[in-house]
Amino acid sequence: MQTSQLLNELMGTYILGVLISMGIGLILGLEREYDKLKEEQGFAGIRTFPIVTILGFSLGSLSEAFTPWLLIISLGSFILFLGFNQFSKAEEAYSKGLTTNLALIATFVLGILVSAEFYRDAVATAVIIVTLLSLKTRFRTVISNITSEELSAFIKFSIIALLILPFLPNETYGPDDLLNPFEIGSIIVIVSFLNFIGYFLVKFVGSEKGILLTAILGGLISSTAVTWSYASKSVESPELSKKYSAGIIIASAIMFPRLALLVYIFNSTLFTYLALPFGILTLICLVTSLILIKRDTKEPDTNIKLGNPLNILNAIGFGVIYVIIGFAVFYGNRFFGENGLYYTALIAGLADTDAITISMAKFSLSNTDLKLASSVIIAATLSNMLVKLGITLFKGSKTTGRLVGYTFGSIIFIGIIYILISRG
Known part of the structure; x- marks a missing residue:
C-alpha cells in the first residue's frame, strides 16, 4: 500500500x-x-x-x-x-x-x-x-559580474537551443543516412552547453579557489587550454612547477569522465565498456596530482584566460568536424576495416576528442562490436594526451615537462596495452 x-x-x-x-x-x-x-x-x-x-x-x-x-x-x-x-x-x-x-x-x-x-x-x-x-x-x-560579451553569448546560446534547434528537420540524408540536421544541431548544443557551464564555473567558483579546483573546472572547458596556460606559468615561476604539473594532469583527468558522460548520453551500453579503462586512467591522474600538490604549499596565480564562453564559429566548426569524422569513420571502416577506424581516431584526437567519441558512440549503435568502439575512443584520448605532452615539453619548464611526461607516458603505455589486450 x-x-x-x-x-x-x-x-x-x-x-x-x-x-x-x-x-x-x-x-x-x-x-x-x-x-x-x-x-x-x-x-x-x-x-x-x-x-x-x-x-x-x-x-x-x-x-x-x-x-x-x-x-x-x-x-x-x-x-x-x-x-x-x-x-x-x-x-x-x-x-x-x-x-x-x-x-x-x-x-x-x-x-x-x-x-x-x-x-x-x-x-x-x-x-x-x-x-x-x-x-x-x-x-x-552573479549578474553584476557578467560582462556584455557573456550576456550576448547566453542570448546566442538560448537562440540556438530554443529557437533554431527545434525547427531543424529530423530526417536522415546522405550515404547510410549519416546526415541528420537535428542530431547534428543537438550535438552542437550539448557540447556547447558543457563548455558554457564549465566557463561560468571557472569564472565564479574557480578563480580564487586554488590551482586544483581551477584546473578541474578549466578541464570542463578545455584541458588543452589549461595545459597551455600552466605550462607557460611554470616557466615564469619554476619553483611552482610541481603544482602546475598537478594542474595540467588533473585538468587532463577531467577529459575521461567528460567523454564518459557523452558516451552515456548517446550509447549507454558502450559506457559499460569504457567505465573500467577510463576509471583506471582517471585514477592514475588523480593520485599523481595529489602527490605533487602536497609537495608544494605555495599558492600560484590561477587565472586562466577563458576567452569567449560561446563562439558561434567554433560551434559550427565542431559540427563540421563531427560530420567529417562521421564520414571518416564510415568509409574508414568500409575500406580499411578496423585499421581505418584507428587511423581516424589518431588523427581526430590531435584536435578534438568529443567529435570522435560521439561518432563512435553512434556508430556502435548499429555495430555490435562494442569492444572495437571503446578501443577506438581510447586511442583518440591517447592521441590527445600526446598533443598535451608535446605542449608541456615545448612551453613548460624542465621539471614540469619531466613530471607530466612520466604521468602521460604511463597513461599512453597503459592505454596501448589495454587496446592490445581487448583486441587480442
Whole structure:
C-alpha cells in the first residue's frame, strides 16, 4: 500500500490535502518572512502563505463538487485583489512587493494542484520556487559580474537551443543516412552547453579557489587550454612547477569522465565498456596530482584566460568536424576495416576528442562490436594526451615537462596495452 493511500485511510483525503497545503505554504512563507524581516518591509509571510495555499486547495476541492467556474472566478478575484493592492503602493514598495505577489499567486495554484492530488508535483514546485526566492542575493552578485560579451553569448546560446534547434528537420540524408540536421544541431548544443557551464564555473567558483579546483573546472572547458596556460606559468615561476604539473594532469583527468558522460548520453551500453579503462586512467591522474600538490604549499596565480564562453564559429566548426569524422569513420571502416577506424581516431584526437567519441558512440549503435568502439575512443584520448605532452615539453619548464611526461607516458603505455589486450 502506498504512503498516500495509507494516510488517506487514517485521516481522510480532505485533511491530508489541508496538511500538505499547509506544509507547502510554510515552506514559501518561511522564506518570505525571513526576507520581510531582513528588508523591513512586506505584507505576507509565514501565516499568509499557508492560508493562501489552503484557500486554493479548498476552492479546488469545492469546484469538483459544484462547478469549475468557482475556481476560475476565485483565482481571477485573487489576482485582481493583489493587483489593486499593488497599484495602491508607492513606487519603491511596488517594486519590492511584486515578487511576493507572484509568489502568492503561485502558492494559490499549488493549493489547487494539491486538490487534484498532484502531491509530489506541488511539493517539488514549491521547493523550486523557494530556491529561486532565496537565491536573490546570489543572483544579483552573479549578474553584476557578467560582462556584455557573456550576456550576448547566453542570448546566442538560448537562440540556438530554443529557437533554431527545434525547427531543424529530423530526417536522415546522405550515404547510410549519416546526415541528420537535428542530431547534428543537438550535438552542437550539448557540447556547447558543457563548455558554457564549465566557463561560468571557472569564472565564479574557480578563480580564487586554488590551482586544483581551477584546473578541474578549466578541464570542463578545455584541458588543452589549461595545459597551455600552466605550462607557460611554470616557466615564469619554476619553483611552482610541481603544482602546475598537478594542474595540467588533473585538468587532463577531467577529459575521461567528460567523454564518459557523452558516451552515456548517446550509447549507454558502450559506457559499460569504457567505465573500467577510463576509471583506471582517471585514477592514475588523480593520485599523481595529489602527490605533487602536497609537495608544494605555495599558492600560484590561477587565472586562466577563458576567452569567449560561446563562439558561434567554433560551434559550427565542431559540427563540421563531427560530420567529417562521421564520414571518416564510415568509409574508414568500409575500406580499411578496423585499421581505418584507428587511423581516424589518431588523427581526430590531435584536435578534438568529443567529435570522435560521439561518432563512435553512434556508430556502435548499429555495430555490435562494442569492444572495437571503446578501443577506438581510447586511442583518440591517447592521441590527445600526446598533443598535451608535446605542449608541456615545448612551453613548460624542465621539471614540469619531466613530471607530466612520466604521468602521460604511463597513461599512453597503459592505454596501448589495454587496446592490445581487448583486441587480442
